[in-house]
Amino acid sequence: MAPEQAWPTSGDGRIPLGRFCRVTAGPSGSLLDNLQEGPNGVPVIAPPDLTEHFTVDTRRLRRVSHPQAERLARFELRAGDVLLVRQGTLGRLALVKDEQAGWLYSSSCLRIRVDQSLVLPAYLAAYLTHPPVQRELIAQAQSGTVPSLNSTMLTEFPVEVPPMDRQHDVVAALADIDEQITVQRMMLDRLVALRPSVFEQLTKGE
Incomplete structure (x- = not known):
C-alpha cells in the first residue's frame, strides 16, 4: 500500500516523519565520558565528523572501549540510518554506510531509522538536505544559547513521500x-x- 494511502497527511499532502521512521537521540554525555583517540575501540560519530557532502569523515573519530560499546548497543548504527546533527551545525547529516554499521553516535546527533519498505534512506537524506526543507527544519529549532532539534520535533516534521x-x-x-x-x-x-x-x-x- 502506498504511503499516501496508508497514513493521514498534513494539509499539503506531506507525511509526518515519525510515520515511517524511528528517531532516537544519542546517549547522554555521561554515558560517553571515556572517549579516547587512537585506533582501538568502537568509533563514535560526532557533529564535526559529518561533512558537507553528507558523508562521515573518519580521520578524527574518537572511540569507546568494546565493553562500553556493548552497554550502549541500543545506540548502534545500521547501514541506511540517517544521522542528523541536533546541536551545533543544525541540519548537517550523513547517510550511514555498511562500513559504519555497529558504530555509535554522540548526544549531539539524532539517529533516523527508516522503514525501507516505504521510504529509501537515500531519498530521505536528499529530501532533508534540500535547501527549502533545511530552512523549514532549522526554523523549528528550539531557541537558546545553542539552538537545537529534538526527537519529538523531528518525528512530527512533514515529509513529501x-x-x-x-x-x-x-x-x-x-x-x-x-x-x-x-x-x-x-x-x-x-x-x-x-x-x-x-x-x-x-x-x-x-
Whole structure:
C-alpha cells in the first residue's frame, strides 16, 4: 500500500516523519565520558565528523572501549540510518554506510531509522538536505544559547513521500549528478596543484 494511502497527511499532502521512521537521540554525555583517540575501540560519530557532502569523515573519530560499546548497543548504527546533527551545525547529516554499521553516535546527533519498505534512506537524506526543507527544519529549532532539534520535533516534521519508483528515480538522478561533481572537484584539485608549477616554468622561461 502506498504511503499516501496508508497514513493521514498534513494539509499539503506531506507525511509526518515519525510515520515511517524511528528517531532516537544519542546517549547522554555521561554515558560517553571515556572517549579516547587512537585506533582501538568502537568509533563514535560526532557533529564535526559529518561533512558537507553528507558523508562521515573518519580521520578524527574518537572511540569507546568494546565493553562500553556493548552497554550502549541500543545506540548502534545500521547501514541506511540517517544521522542528523541536533546541536551545533543544525541540519548537517550523513547517510550511514555498511562500513559504519555497529558504530555509535554522540548526544549531539539524532539517529533516523527508516522503514525501507516505504521510504529509501537515500531519498530521505536528499529530501532533508534540500535547501527549502533545511530552512523549514532549522526554523523549528528550539531557541537558546545553542539552538537545537529534538526527537519529538523531528518525528512530527512533514515529509513529501512520492511512490517508491519515483524515489528510485530521484536517488539515481542525484547519484549521477554527485558523480559528476566528484569528477569536476578532482579536475579542479589537479588544476590548483598544477598552477604553481606552471607559474614557475613561465617566469623562468623553462
